[in-house]
Amino acid sequence: MTNQVRQAERSGMVKAVSVADYIVERLSAEGINHCFGVAGDYVFPICDAVDSSAKVKWIGCANELNASYAADGYARVRGAAMLVTTYGVGELSALNGVMGAKAERSLVFHIVGMPSYQHQRLHKIAHHTLGDGVFGNFVDLSADAACCHAIINPENCVVEMERVIGEARRNNQPAYIAVPSDYALSPVMSADVKPIVPRSNEVALRKAMAIIEERINKAKSVVAFPAFTILRLGLQKQAQKTIEALGCPFATTLMEKCVLDEGHPQFAGMYAGAVSDPKTRQIVEGADLVLDLGGVNFNDITTAAYSAQLDLSRFITVGLGDVRIGDEVIAGVRLADVLSELAKLKPSSAPYRGARQELAPVTGNPSDKITMVALYPRYAAFLRAGDTVVLETGSTSLGMTPTTLPDGLRVEAQVLWGSIGWATPAAFGIALADPGRRTVLITGEGSHQLTANDIGAMGRFGANVIVFVLNNGGYLIERALEENPDWTYNDLAPWNYAELPKALGCADWYTARVTTLGDLDDAMKAARASKTGAYIEIIGGKMDMPPALAFAHSRLREMYGGTP
Amino acid sequence: MTNQVRQAERSGMVKAVSVADYIVERLSAEGINHCFGVAGDYVFPICDAVDSSAKVKWIGCANELNASYAADGYARVRGAAMLVTTYGVGELSALNGVMGAKAERSLVFHIVGMPSYQHQRLHKIAHHTLGDGVFGNFVDLSADAACCHAIINPENCVVEMERVIGEARRNNQPAYIAVPSDYALSPVMSADVKPIVPRSNEVALRKAMAIIEERINKAKSVVAFPAFTILRLGLQKQAQKTIEALGCPFATTLMEKCVLDEGHPQFAGMYAGAVSDPKTRQIVEGADLVLDLGGVNFNDITTAAYSAQLDLSRFITVGLGDVRIGDEVIAGVRLADVLSELAKLKPSSAPYRGARQELAPVTGNPSDKITMVALYPRYAAFLRAGDTVVLETGSTSLGMTPTTLPDGLRVEAQVLWGSIGWATPAAFGIALADPGRRTVLITGEGSHQLTANDIGAMGRFGANVIVFVLNNGGYLIERALEENPDWTYNDLAPWNYAELPKALGCADWYTARVTTLGDLDDAMKAARASKTGAYIEIIGGKMDMPPALAFAHSRLREMYGGTP
Structure with missing residues (x-):
C-alpha cells in the first residue's frame, strides 16, 4: 500500500x-x-x-x-x-x-x-x-x-x-x-516506513527457553493452561502441538472454554477452584509446574469466587510479549515464538491420557417444563463442530461452561470484563467475520434487553445467527448474588421476545416461544434447518439456577470482600 | 437529614x-x-x-x-x-x-x-x-x-x-x-456541615448591577436573550418578570424554543442568523445592547451554520455564576440574583410590542401523502398548553423549532451536545418527572433505533408518552449534510416501528402506522385520547426536508470548515 x-x-x-x-x-x-x-x-x-x-x-x-x-x-x-x-x-x-x-x-x-x-x-x-x-x-x-x-x-x-x-x-x-x-x-504525504511486526529478541528468547526447558525437565508433574489469548491470536494449532510435545495434561478456566477440543486425550477438565472436578483440581493444584501459555486471568469468576489454591512460585507465565518465572520477567519474548520452540521438543512417548469427558445425557419428557438441568445438556447436544457459540455473561456462561461440549466448537464469552449485553452484538460481528461457521447466541433476557436493537442489523446484513433467549423473569445472576433475590431492580420490562425479530425487520426469521422440553426440541430442529436467522424464546423458572451459580451464591462474602 | x-x-x-x-x-x-x-x-x-x-x-x-x-x-x-x-x-x-x-x-x-x-x-x-x-x-x-x-x-x-x-x-x-x-x-459518621447554597457575593453583585443598569440606560436599543439555563434552573417566571420590567424585545435561539411563551407581546421571534425572520434579525443584530440572560450558546446549530452577525462588544452575558461585559468578568454573581435585581426596575411604560406570531395553517387533503410542509403545522396544532414536547436532534428539531408553537408548552431538546438517540429515554425521564403534563416525543427513526429499547420501560412504569416516529427510510439529517445523500451508511435496518410497543411489552398502548394526512389526523386524535402511551409511525419521503435543513445543506463549507 x-x-x-x-x-x-x-x-x-x-x-x-x-x-x-x-x-x-x-x-x-x-x-x-x-x-x-x-x-x-x-x-x-x-x-x-x-x-x-x-x-x-x-x-x-x-x-x-x-x-x-x-x-x-x-x-x-x-x-x-x-x-x-x-x-x-x-x-x-x-x-x-x-x-x-x-x-x-x-x-x-x-x-x-x-x-x-x-x-x-x-x-x-x-x-x-x-x-x-x-x-x-x-x-x-x-x-x-x-x-x-x-x-x-x-x-x-x-x-x-x-x-x-x-x-x-x-x-x-x-x-x-x-x-x-x-x-x-487531504492527500496523504508519503513516508518510508515498513509495517512493524512484533517479534522476539533472539537473546531473550534463548534465555527464556533455557529456563523453561530446565524447569520442565526438573518437574515431576506439569500442567499446561492455554490462555484466552491463544484464541485471540489464532494460535490454537501451535498450542495444541506444544501440549502434545510436552505430553502433559492441560486444563482451562471458563475463560478458555473449548480453546482446544475438550475431547483431546490430554484434556484434564475445566479448572475453577473449588468447583472443579476433584481429579482436575488435584492435577492443577498439585502440579510441580504450571505452564501458563498466554496469561490466564485468575480472577473471581475463573476461580469460582477466589476458591483456587494456586502457588504462583510454581508458575511459568508466557505472556504475549514476556515470560515471567517467579520474580524474574524476561521481556521481548513473543508467545508465538515460545510455542514454536516448545513444539520442537521431541513428542512425549507417554503422554497423559485423561478419561474422555462425554456429553451429559439429554433428559426429561416432552411435556416437562424447561429446567436448567434439562436445558444445558440440550445445548450441548444441539451444538456441533463448525458452530461458534457466543455466551452472555451471567447464568448463561456459568451454566454452559461446566457443560462438556463437542469438538470443533468455538466458544466466545466476555468473562473478565463481563459487560452484560455484549453477547448479542458480538454474535453479529462473529457471524460476519466467518460466515462459514454457524453462529449461535445463548443469552439471558436481562442482558439481551441492553442491546437487542441490533437484531435488526443481523437481518439487514444477512447474519444468520441462531438466538436463544432465556426468559426467566428478571436478572437471575443478580438474584443469585444477593441475600434477597426479590429487589425490584432485578425485574424487567415484560418483553414479548419472540415478536422482536419481526418488529425489527427480520420478517423471514424462524421464531418460537417455548415452554416445554418437547417444544424446545422441535424449535432447535427448526432453527438448525433455517436458512435465515432463528430466534427462540425459552421460558424458564425464576430462581432455577445452574450449579455454578448456586456455588457463587454460597461464597458471596469471599467474592466481594465482605459485601454482596 | x-x-x-x-x-x-x-x-x-x-x-x-x-x-x-x-x-x-x-x-x-x-x-x-x-x-x-x-x-x-x-x-x-x-x-x-x-x-x-x-x-x-x-x-x-x-x-x-x-x-x-x-x-x-x-x-x-x-x-x-x-x-x-x-x-x-x-x-x-x-x-x-x-x-x-x-x-x-x-x-x-x-x-x-x-x-x-x-x-x-x-x-x-x-x-x-x-x-x-x-x-x-x-x-x-x-x-x-x-x-x-x-x-x-x-x-x-x-x-x-x-x-x-x-x-x-x-x-x-x-x-x-x-x-x-x-x-x-458501613454506618455513616456524622459531621457538622450545613448544605452549601450558591449565592452571590454582595459587593460583586452591586458592581455588576451598576454596570448593567448604566449600559441599559445608555442603550438606544436593547434585546434580551433568555438562555436555556433559565429553563434548567426553573427561572422562567423571574426571566419573564425581568423582561417585562425592561420592556425590551426578547429573542431566543432554537436551544431556547418556548422558554417563554412565543405568544408573549415582547417576543421578537427566533434568532438563527441568516434564517431568522428579517425583522428579528434586525432587532438582534442591530441592538445597541444584547442582554444574554444565562449564557446562550451561539454555535453552528443555533446560528444556522455560523451565519450570525453578532458583535460581542455589545453583549452583556449573565452566566450562572458570573457576568461578562466586554473583557471584564465579574465572578461571584448568580444569575437568579441578577434577574431579581433587574425585575426591581420600574416596569417599562412603553414596552416593545411585536406582531403576534400565529400558528401556521393546517393544510393538505386527507388522502395526501405526508409531507414536511404539512407535518410540522400539524404538530403545532396538536400540541397544547400543559404538554412537554421532546425533540430529537436532526430533521425533527430543525423542522419543529422554526414552527410557532402554542403558549404553555415546554420544549426540551439537546441542541448543543446533539447525541442522537437522546430524545426517547429523555422523554421517559421527563414524563416521570412531571406526570401532570403530557409528554410528547417527536423523533426520526434513525435516532430512535439507538435507544428504542426503553419503550418497554415506559410501559412498565406507566409513563404515558405520545411517541411520533418519522420513518423516512434513513438518516435524513445526514443525507442533507452531504453532497451525496445515497451513501449506504445513511440506510437503516427496516424496522416495523408500529409493532415495537407490543413486542416490548406495551400491549395496551395505542399504535398506528400512517401514510396519509387523514390517517395522521385520526391517529393524533386517538393518541390524545389514549389513557396509556401512544406510538405513531409516520411514513415520510426520503429526501423531503424541512427548510432549515435545506439551508444548512447550502452552507456545508461554512459549517464544517472546508469539509462536510
Whole structure:
C-alpha cells in the first residue's frame, strides 16, 4: 500500500490518495473487510472512504456501543476489526465496548472523525462539544480505552498508522485513531516506513527457553493452561502441538472454554477452584509446574469466587510479549515464538491420557417444563463442530461452561470484563467475520434487553445467527448474588421476545416461544434447518439456577470482600 | 437529614444509618423521587438503599446510556436527578449521556458502586476490571463527565456529599459519586456541615448591577436573550418578570424554543442568523445592547451554520455564576440574583410590542401523502398548553423549532451536545418527572433505533408518552449534510416501528402506522385520547426536508470548515 501510494504520486497519473482512503485501505490489509459503526457528520469522510472501498463494507449498527461489541466479536475471529464513530457523542458511547476489548485483548481499531483542523484552530463553538471552543476534551478518554493512539494529519498519517498498528498488534488491544474532518480529505504525504511486526529478541528468547526447558525437565508433574489469548491470536494449532510435545495434561478456566477440543486425550477438565472436578483440581493444584501459555486471568469468576489454591512460585507465565518465572520477567519474548520452540521438543512417548469427558445425557419428557438441568445438556447436544457459540455473561456462561461440549466448537464469552449485553452484538460481528461457521447466541433476557436493537442489523446484513433467549423473569445472576433475590431492580420490562425479530425487520426469521422440553426440541430442529436467522424464546423458572451459580451464591462474602 | 442522623446516633435508639442509605436520603432532599439505572453487583448496596427507600423509586432502564438520558430529562424538569450504575462496564456505558448533561447544564448525580475497599486494598483480580488489580482506571474518565466528584467513605460521606451537591448546584452540571461496596454498608459518621447554597457575593453583585443598569440606560436599543439555563434552573417566571420590567424585545435561539411563551407581546421571534425572520434579525443584530440572560450558546446549530452577525462588544452575558461585559468578568454573581435585581426596575411604560406570531395553517387533503410542509403545522396544532414536547436532534428539531408553537408548552431538546438517540429515554425521564403534563416525543427513526429499547420501560412504569416516529427510510439529517445523500451508511435496518410497543411489552398502548394526512389526523386524535402511551409511525419521503435543513445543506463549507 505504501508503495502503491508513492508510485501513484510519482507517476502523477492518479489522484493522490486521501488520508481517509489511506486509512481504510491500510486497515483492510490487516484482514478487515467490514467496518462497524454509526455515521455522523465529523466522520463522513471516513464513512465515505469505507462506502467507496471495494474491500471494506460498511456495517451500520443501531448504536455505537453495539458497534463496539460487534467489532470486538469480529476481531476475535479475524484478528482485528474496524470501528468508526463520530466525535464526542459517538466515541464516548462506544467507550465501554472498546475498554472491554482492551481488558480481553481484542484488537479493535477505533477511528473517530473530529471537527476540522480549521475549526479547531479557530476555537469555533460547535455541536458535539461542551460549547467551549475546546477540541481536546475527549481524546484522552477514548485513548484510555486503547493501548495506543494517534491524531492523524496528512504528514504523520503513514508513520502513525504503522506505529499504532505495530503497537496494537504487540498488545493485541485497541488502537484509537482520531482524524480531523478536513485532514481526512487531504492527500496523504508519503513516508518510508515498513509495517512493524512484533517479534522476539533472539537473546531473550534463548534465555527464556533455557529456563523453561530446565524447569520442565526438573518437574515431576506439569500442567499446561492455554490462555484466552491463544484464541485471540489464532494460535490454537501451535498450542495444541506444544501440549502434545510436552505430553502433559492441560486444563482451562471458563475463560478458555473449548480453546482446544475438550475431547483431546490430554484434556484434564475445566479448572475453577473449588468447583472443579476433584481429579482436575488435584492435577492443577498439585502440579510441580504450571505452564501458563498466554496469561490466564485468575480472577473471581475463573476461580469460582477466589476458591483456587494456586502457588504462583510454581508458575511459568508466557505472556504475549514476556515470560515471567517467579520474580524474574524476561521481556521481548513473543508467545508465538515460545510455542514454536516448545513444539520442537521431541513428542512425549507417554503422554497423559485423561478419561474422555462425554456429553451429559439429554433428559426429561416432552411435556416437562424447561429446567436448567434439562436445558444445558440440550445445548450441548444441539451444538456441533463448525458452530461458534457466543455466551452472555451471567447464568448463561456459568451454566454452559461446566457443560462438556463437542469438538470443533468455538466458544466466545466476555468473562473478565463481563459487560452484560455484549453477547448479542458480538454474535453479529462473529457471524460476519466467518460466515462459514454457524453462529449461535445463548443469552439471558436481562442482558439481551441492553442491546437487542441490533437484531435488526443481523437481518439487514444477512447474519444468520441462531438466538436463544432465556426468559426467566428478571436478572437471575443478580438474584443469585444477593441475600434477597426479590429487589425490584432485578425485574424487567415484560418483553414479548419472540415478536422482536419481526418488529425489527427480520420478517423471514424462524421464531418460537417455548415452554416445554418437547417444544424446545422441535424449535432447535427448526432453527438448525433455517436458512435465515432463528430466534427462540425459552421460558424458564425464576430462581432455577445452574450449579455454578448456586456455588457463587454460597461464597458471596469471599467474592466481594465482605459485601454482596 | 444531617440532624436526623446525628439525633439517631445520639439516641442510640435506631440502627446507625448506612452510607448507602444516607446518600439516597440526602439526594431525595434535593427533590429527587426516582432513580434511573441498571443494577450490578458492586452497586447492590446502593440499589438496595433505593429499593428500601420510601422516597425514591428504582426505575430500571434497558441500558446505562438510556438511563443517563432519562436522568438528564428528569433533571431538566426537577432540577436534579439520580443515576446509578455499576463499576467500569456500567459507568462507562453512561459516559456519553452524562457528558451531554454537562454540556447542556443538567444536574445528574451519577452514583457508581466500586469493588470493596477490602479488595481494592488487596489488589484482587476482579471482574469488570482490566484484570490488573488496579481500581483507579475508570474514576477519572467518569469524573471528566462531571463538574465535581468524590470517592466516598464512611468518614468523608457527610462532608463530601455537601461539597459535591453545592458544587453541582453552583454549575448545574453532573456530579460523580463513587462508593466502594463495603463502605456503602458501613454506618455513616456524622459531621457538622450545613448544605452549601450558591449565592452571590454582595459587593460583586452591586458592581455588576451598576454596570448593567448604566449600559441599559445608555442603550438606544436593547434585546434580551433568555438562555436555556433559565429553563434548567426553573427561572422562567423571574426571566419573564425581568423582561417585562425592561420592556425590551426578547429573542431566543432554537436551544431556547418556548422558554417563554412565543405568544408573549415582547417576543421578537427566533434568532438563527441568516434564517431568522428579517425583522428579528434586525432587532438582534442591530441592538445597541444584547442582554444574554444565562449564557446562550451561539454555535453552528443555533446560528444556522455560523451565519450570525453578532458583535460581542455589545453583549452583556449573565452566566450562572458570573457576568461578562466586554473583557471584564465579574465572578461571584448568580444569575437568579441578577434577574431579581433587574425585575426591581420600574416596569417599562412603553414596552416593545411585536406582531403576534400565529400558528401556521393546517393544510393538505386527507388522502395526501405526508409531507414536511404539512407535518410540522400539524404538530403545532396538536400540541397544547400543559404538554412537554421532546425533540430529537436532526430533521425533527430543525423542522419543529422554526414552527410557532402554542403558549404553555415546554420544549426540551439537546441542541448543543446533539447525541442522537437522546430524545426517547429523555422523554421517559421527563414524563416521570412531571406526570401532570403530557409528554410528547417527536423523533426520526434513525435516532430512535439507538435507544428504542426503553419503550418497554415506559410501559412498565406507566409513563404515558405520545411517541411520533418519522420513518423516512434513513438518516435524513445526514443525507442533507452531504453532497451525496445515497451513501449506504445513511440506510437503516427496516424496522416495523408500529409493532415495537407490543413486542416490548406495551400491549395496551395505542399504535398506528400512517401514510396519509387523514390517517395522521385520526391517529393524533386517538393518541390524545389514549389513557396509556401512544406510538405513531409516520411514513415520510426520503429526501423531503424541512427548510432549515435545506439551508444548512447550502452552507456545508461554512459549517464544517472546508469539509462536510
